[in-house]
Amino acid sequence: MNLNVKDYIYEKLLPRVEKPGRYIGTEWNSVHKDLEDIAIRFAFCFPDTYEVGMSHLGMKILYHLLNDQKDIYCERVFAPWTDLENLMREENIKLFSLESRDYIKDFDFVGFTLQYEMSYTNIINMLDLAGIPKLTSERGEVDTFVVAGGPCAYNPEPLSDIVDFFMLGEGEEQMLEVMEVYRQWKSKNLKREEFLRLASKIRGVYVPSFYDVTYNEDNTIKSIIPNRDGVPEKVKKRVIKDLNNAYFPDKIVVPFIDIVHDRIMLEIFRGCTRGCRFCQAGMIYRPVRERTVEDLLSLAEKLVESSGYEEISLSSLSTGDYSKLSELAEKLLSKYEKDRVGLSLPSLRIDSFSLKLLQEVQKVRKTGLTFAPEAGSQRLRDVINKNVTEEDLINSVGAAFDSGYSNIKLYFMIGLPTETMEDVEGIADLGYKVLDRYYQVPKGQRGKGINVTISTSSFVPKPFTPFQWEPQDTIEAMREKQKQLQKMLRKKGFSYSWSDPNLSFIEAVFARGDRRISKVLMRAWELGCKFDGWDEHFKYETWLQAFEDCGIDPKFYSQRRRELEEILPWSHIDVGVTKKYLKSEYKKALKGDTTRDCRSVCTGCGINLLEEGGVCK
């Protein structure tokens, strides 16, 4: 690439955008390599802004994992904000990587991480900006390979026209195996398809074009079958057996500009044993694997030293479940007190123990605490297996109010399976009970300015959860429930916020869509959809237009109750948790039976059969 183009981007385009700091690429610990020694160039793409993407732990891990390989140069790419995109299109500048500012269309791999369904149009937009053919069928021998991974890749089908291959599950080992296959393939000068064939033999790799899908007359799936020999019938996700021996970088890129999570993220464990039935993360990230306290202390030391960050955040799906949380917190606190490195504990279930811990940790009183009862009635909390009682909640907020907190956030979902208006009203009732508990604290002793924020998101049924067969609420039903809550929560001390039902509806379509809706994505992008997760960019009417243009009914995917025996679009993917277990959980849910936390006794989800010898303790 012409050196002048790189300078042109830097000197002429960046001064004209709102936040040029997003595109600098020379942050501390960013990796810059001499191209002479490089055999493989990998563009790690996050289909959202720099501030969102740089807060993502998986990217930090894989960026350094790849760059620790001498002959691989991994660079970062984020979705340019619309101001830069417009300039790039006006001046015919292609999408470039941050580090070298080279065009990514010339790289060996362009890899996307899929964190959220509503970022899919950004993937198409980025490929278009890059000048890479958008459809896998249009890519030829000279083109880059487009690969994707991340939680949404467990239902890869909606992106099957666009992505050449997927990597399912944890990437630390799989990624390097794919790179090794690529080295060998490249040295032998073989055809493009031959690489995909070789890669498909690596466990976790899924090549959509190697599978044929047929449909029944009612539009449900009839079969998903490999269309060539040697391709696995079921693609199994990858799992790192021992997290303590897994790769974790000892340095992380320290951004210049403020990002969403601007701190060290210390991953204390993966997986979750709680078994909430709506939660996809709780199912797909199994099994639970903890890092030891020693391992974490040593990691923390390296990361503090190399980054200069002033805060460590303990990262996991449910921090309070880490078996040695107080030991870890105390050791980190005492070790870093004099260096003034703070500790934060997100995803903490608040009880009296954790509240005490939180107060020790937060030298500066943070005014807000967040609780997630998820549903308004005990009946519905049992349905979703959120094993929290009203008493638990009142005790916890009570303890918080007693110690001076006056800002409480409560998260709920509306539209959960079996929900009635009574359950919805239970959300407001619970809010009032929380408020009452605040007023029980004598006036002189309680924090000033009570604010109970109640947020409701709309339930989106996700693959590989016990609710994968359930219909989503209609948009009208979601609105009605939101209106009822708006009415009931009109009182001093409450604030109520809710999510856009239109957005949840489209999200539900792509969460459980099949490969036929790939063309809807393309159409929506053609009609101008991008950054759909951003309020100011989401164009609902345009999305409906895209479905209509493609002759596809979105309600078929979001609002239809699926038969338990129906072949689901992701039934050729194996995440370890078995269909048998999900079915049994679904049936229990409908009866309101709970399932205990499997840390104490195995509940037979099947994850321990995924690997030989098992990975669960």
Added chain:
Amino acid sequence: MINIRLKFVKGPETKYISHLDLVRTFQRALRRAHVPMVYSQGFNPHPEMSFASALGIGVTSLGEYLDIGVNENISTEEIISRLNNTLPAGLQIEKAAILKEKAKSAMALVSHARYTIHLCFDNSIDIDSSLASFLEQDNIPAMKEQPKKNFQLIEVDIRPMIKELKLLSQEGPKIVLDCLLSCGSKANLKPELLLQALRKHMKEIFEIKKIERVELYTDVTGKITSLLLIDNAG
């Protein structure tokens, strides 16, 4: 507490970094360098550091200043070498000086800034006479944005804030100017505003190729002096 004044370069790699981002970047570099910083008292302790003057986005500098407070003796050579190992590309410490007790902060001292400005006109022009007539004016009105008042424009006379303005070199339409402008809390003139007024006066179109701050000064009874030489204990 021992106060140390650092003079640093802000190069092209960091010219798009805002002042707030620069503060954070230095805090983290100081931590990586294990500089024994003094922390402020109060609910939200932060390391004692203050910059002489915020630099505009897109402007590079050869002469920025930062005062830090440390609680242990540390030599200036040591600080320079440690920090230069932990600062990202585009930031480099050039000099350091240990200050006398109760020294005034760089922020309180700064009164003037020198810039070199690279312009490119559409045609070859007679810049000398333009500059002369520009400076001959008794008043030079310019419309200044007020960030604290919703960026409302207010008319100001910038003539008193131009201490020097001269041609450094010319190659046809390419002009390099050197100027010394008021900088600091009493009076502050950004080079962009000067150029706006110059453009209006000359009625010529030019492109700003580069603006670089060269040095920051303080006014010692009428004598313009480098910030590094003030209250220097060594």
